[in-house]
Amino acid sequence: MPQINLYHHDETPSPLQLVWKSYRARFLSMAALYVLLAMILVVILSPLLAPFNTSAQFSDAIALPPSWVESGNMKYLFGTDDLGRDMLSRLLIGGLYSLGLPILMVAVSSLIGMSIGALAGIDRTIKYQSLSRLFDTLLSIPSFLMALIIIAILGTGFNNVAFAITLSLIPQFIFVTRNAVHEEWHKDYVTASRLNGCSKAYLLYRVILPNVTPTLVMQLTVSLSVAIMDIAALSFLGLGIQAPTPEWGSMLARSLDEVYLSPWSMVLPGVTLFITIMAINIVGDSLRRALKERVNS
Amino acid sequence: MIKAYANVAVIAAALVSGCQSEEPEPAPLADGIIYCSEGNPDTFNPQLITSGTTVDATAAQLYDRLIDYDAKQQKFVPALAKRWETLDNGTRYRFYLREGVQFHKTDYFEPTRELTAEDVQFSFNRWLDETSLYHHVGGSYPFFSATGLDQLINKVVKIDEMTVDIVLNNADSSFLANLATDFAIVLSAEYAQKLLVAERPEQIDSLPIGTGPYRFESYRKDILIRYSRHPDYWREGPGIKHLVYSITPNANKRMLKLVTGECDIIPYPLVSELKALNREQLMVTNEVSPNVSFWAFNTQKEPFDDPLVRQALSHAINREAIIQTIYYGNAELAQSILPPTSWAYDDRGIQYQYDPEKARRLLQEADHSSLDITIWAMPVQRVYNPNARRMAELMQSDLAQIGVSARIVSYEWNTFRRRLSRGEHDTVLIGWYADNADPDNFFRPLLSCAAVATGGNRANWCHTGFDQLLYSAIATTNPEERKALYRSAQHLLNQQQPLLPIAHSKRFQAQQKSISGVELPPYGGINFRLATKKPVQEQSQ
Amino acid sequence: MTRYLVGRLSVFIIAVFLLTVFSFSLNYLFPGDPITNMTGVRTFQNNYSLVMELRAGDENIAAQYLHYLRHLFAGDWGLSLSNSTPVFADGLQHFMASMELIILALLVAVIFGLPLGVFAATRFRQRSDKAVISLAMMGYSIPVFWLAQLLILLFAIKLGWFPITGQINPLYGVEPQTGSILIDVFLSQSEYKAEALQDALNHIVLPVLILAIMPMMLLLRLMRNATQEMLQKPFVKAARARGLSEWRVLVKHAIPNAVQSVLQQTTLLFSLLLTNSIVVESIFNWPGMGNWLIRSIFERDYPIIQAAVLMFAFVILLFNLLVELYHGWRFPIVRHEQNATD
DSSP: OOOOOOOOOOOOOOHHHHHHHHTTTOOOHHHHHHHHHHHHHHHHHHHHOOSSSOOOOOOTTTTTTTTTTTTTTTTTOOOOOOOOHHHHHHHHHHHHHIIHHHHHHHHHHHHHHHHOOOOOOOOHOHHHHHHHHHHHHHHOOOHHHHHHHHHHHOOSHHOOOOOOHHHHHHHHHHHHHHHHHHHHHHHHHHHHHHHHTOHHHIIIIIIHHHHHHHHHHHEEEEEEEHHHHHHHHHHTTTTSOTSSSOOOHHHHHGGEEEEEEEEHHHHHHHHHHHHHHHHHHHHHHHHHHHHHHHHOO | HHHHHHHHHHHHHHHHOOTTTOOOOOOOHHHHHEEEESSSOOOGGGOOOHHHHHHHHHHHHOBBBSSEEETTTTTTEESSEEEEEEGGTTTEEEEEEOOOOOOOOOSSSSOSSOOOOHHHHHHHHHHOOOOOOOOOOOOOOOHHHHOOOOOHEEEEEEOOOOTEEEEEESSOOOHHHTTTTSSOOOOOHHHHHHHTTTOOHHHHHOOOSSSSSSEEEEEEEEEEEOOOOOOOTTSSSOOOEEEEEEEEEOOHHHHHHHHHTOEEEEEOOOOOHHHOOOOTOOOOOOOOOOOOEEEEEEETTTTTSSSSHHHHHHHHOOOHHHHHTSSTOOOOOSSSSSOTTTTTOTTOOOOOOOHHHHHHHHHHHTHHHSEEEEEESSOOOBBBOOHHHHHHHHHHHHHHTTTTEEEEOOHHHHHHHHHHHHHHSSSSEEEEEEESSSHHHHHHHHHHHHHHHHHOOOOOOOOOHHHHHHHHHHHOOOHHHHHHHHHHHHHHHHHOOOOOEEEEEEEEEEEETTEEEEESSSSSSOOTOOEEEEHHHHHHH | OOOHHHHHHHHHHHHHHHHHHHHHHHHSSSOOOOOHHHOOOTTTTTTTTHHHHHHHSSSOHHHHHHHHHHHHHHOOOOOOTHHHHHHHHHHEEEEEHHHHHHHHHHHHHHHHHHHHHHHHHHHTSSSSHHEEEEEEEHHSSOHEEEEEHHHHHIIIIOOOSOOSSSSSGGGGOOOOSSSHHHHHHHHHTTTTTTHHHHHHHHHHHHHHHHHHHHHHHHHHHHHHHHHHHHSSSHHHHHHHHTTHHHIIIIIIIIIIHHHHHHHTTTHHHHHHHHHHHHHHHHHHHHHHHHHHHHHHHHHHHHHHHHHHHHHHHHHHHHHHHHHHHHHHHHOOOOOOOOOOOO
């Protein structure tokens, strides 16, 4: 039964929908998004998917190559490492630390950073104005360096590393959110709403937020790839998540002692890390492009 | 993609160019050797430490001892002392010094005289005599206090310019062996005097002067130590002009540097990896060396003060698996702390079997059904343990099976040892290699009450009965009697289990074939005294 | 311009001031005794009381900070806790070693990144553009420590072209004076200067290349997007309409404007370089600031951690200042815009 439209109803898509529409049009963007979503799904399900315990050592299968190599064994799809631990299980569970943990860290830091940034963006007292340049300048200090400082103060260890990276990501969110909100604030449509007597909260949530969402989503992807790189690099240097936890960066670091005996133990975590970061970067890049197209149109 | 980078690099390489030239190596490369050591030395005076890294970097290169131990002939041979004699029923040793022994001439010190009895007296008094001006410079002398040498020697007497007497409190069969170790070196008294006047006494350990085959040039922490040949060395010296220690803590990097030719010799190679690489110009040498790696329990901490817990944990560890995965089979399972090559070795009835069931039962007996412990794992490779962290990982899963959860702790090496000495650990994976051929060297430095204070006793285990056994064993020279005493000691150790012996490892060294004359003495550090480098042309034949 | 200059300089000075406050407070945040963390003199050492007095250890925080500042500017940054060498002198050498690597990498990134970006923009959405841009995406996404290992295995081990660690073969006996190896070789008295220089160049290729790749790819993408955007601007159309050749349009109009918009993002570029230099230096045992910082964190050498952080942050602030000043000098419009919003 056809639905009857009593009134002529013009579809006015939200800015996010507009961006999504142009995002969807590109094959590569969609492919990257699917890869990323699939990875996240796998990471969430990894405790169920992992065939073995990550620390279970099979003394009859030490340094076994992946199953597609002739001397491999189907039982260990990606082979085993030098202690006889299943690579597939370690990669899967490792995703919890290398991808899951960064997602969590980005979520927390974005929540904090965006709230502060939004407040800073609408609260434009003169004092703040003059300080803003200074903050911008200080924000140029890389997050990796900040994470290192925090680790130097607190010491290494799972909690400290997670805390350090989360903290080091916050400033970028503040920065981006404030600038985005600030930019919108002076646009005519906001001024109009303001003259209409809308409250600040209403302005922020109903008027400005929809328009800055794509920018913020883009910053989320940037931060996510930074977080993944940072945690992997820290673990690689031995300052992050410590072995035997199967974090990809630390797996890579410890695999170096056996590159020639079991090259796959170095290649696999690297490739996984590479694909993950690339998928995120492509998603972020495509978002930026879609955003630009929306602005241009 | 890699290919694309390769193109960029090819261009870059072309720009640099000439790097692959077949010309002979420039002179500085042809008459120098680079040894890629595994860590920074703590000091340049081996009297002050027991760490293998420091001994390797200093003892045999910068200094000489009164006597040396020749492992091939299994006897003591003259060094700075051209001969010696035993007087007064073995309580007085007289050493006749060699004439014409020159000290190093460097930018910071120019010797005006040759070696005399005064230098020997000064060197010994530094660690022996608490009233000596230099005794407190540099702090403690762990080797001498752990072996009890500082208690054993009554005084060092200068008879004349070239004769010196060492007077003992009682006869001791391990005395000469301890004298031939890397630690009993001879310093320059003249240099010490000069520094005292300049009010920089601590410089004696950082800018060293000795009589050894090499003299000190420079040191940059984490980067290198530079030595050059001592031109007036008193016996046959090296065939090279320069010796550089390139400090490379990472085992993998060390091996790759050997392959690229950046290192001439490396200690603790990843043997199996090197074999997989199969490079013609490299060779791996090994030496059976008296060493042991063990897992020590901090017996001054709950619950490790209970022997039952220590036994339980010992039964939980699958040491066979460790030998296979960590040592790639290049080691022997340790039943006793003493290696099987020692004449006092006896493993009858003291074997710990891998038995998780029994371990669990023992734990329950000790009222600990679940435990949280830390395993401290050395951050560096050692002869006795090529990879302590990985070993700790293996043990972690063994322990999980009996309901013990273990956390692995590791720090940078110097920090690690400092914290160990403070007794912050629950358990630690560490080991020992012998400084001399006497079995006593495995017991007193490691498990005596005296060694608790000096930090050598990683189990912090002080057992008076055990101490008595050790002291009676060195008081006698009768081998049968000593053997019986050491047997009792080993049995007592087995009951008390302050530590679990894990493996006796073979000692490896990998090098370019063009290098020769670098010895791996079974006792003590690496020795470059006779090192030579063959020119490249010969090497290619 | 003067107003712009004064504005930027005062922001810079205030930022440096805040930085010193921060590094001063680090002494209190690190575990252990603050005076020890500052000076590297341990509490049980004889000269501790002297140092305590010099640093006004028993006075209030403000006085301590002022003393700290005075020592800082006098170049007295304390002693290393692990080997008691003066931190500042050591730090300068590490600083120079890092700068050598970073500047060379930046050059490589600019020399290859910008032209490739322009090239891609002129072939916008054609096959060659797509190839370059996907390459850039990959190069930008590859973890630098993994890339380093792959290239080491390929170039150093398999092909044997380059050495793996350090600045030069130590047997050449080049002693560090400035810390920058190329300068040190020139200053050295060695009779094998030419060979030493070649050896030093050989050592530097791989780290510089690896360090340059990520910034190069970033620059490439930024430049491509900016150029492409410029090519669609009315003034370019006008230039084309005047009958200028496509080459002249690019060189005279599109590229300068694109470079300006890329310049605005160099902060990101530089912080990427610094971040990666920490990892690359650790891998290649390059005696630079990053390597120094990482080791000092392992060794809990607080005076060094502090010095390294201070130097890193200072370099970034300085770099930003220089870019901004250049920007303001070269493109007057920037001065107006920013003066207006301030």
